[in-house]
Amino acid sequence: MADSGTGIKELMAAETRASQIVAEARTGRGDRMKQAKVEAQSLIDAYRGEKQEEFNNMVLSTGGSQGNASAKLQAETAKEIKAMEVSFQKNAQKAIDVLLSKCCEVSLEVPTARVRSTQKNAGVVS
Secondary structure, three states, X not given: OHHHHHHHHHHHHXXXXXXXXXXXXXXXXXXXXXXXXXXXXXXXXXXXXXXXXHHHHHHHHHXXXXXXXXXHHHHHHHHHHHHHHHHHHHHHHHHHHHXXXXXXXXXXXXXXXXXXXXXXXXXXXX
């Protein structure tokens, strides 16, 4: 019986030691995961900084030409607006004359079909 008590104590000690080893492994694993996360974040930050620098250089190198393109577009737009205004001034009177001529043209002739229809309704035989 003494052997069984000793065996149980040894088993309990081994179980306790196993629990401690598992806990240490979990802690070590957590620490390794934290360290890997920190290292990965530093790599990400370095890569992001590098790409941001490339982007900034690209924007600076093309910024001047884009500014010129914008100024060129504004100049072309202003030129087209001026051409439209000149065309309007040139053709405004012609457009007014056409509209007035159409508004003032009044035909005083009664269509033949209307005359017949009126005569038929009035009972006049022609």
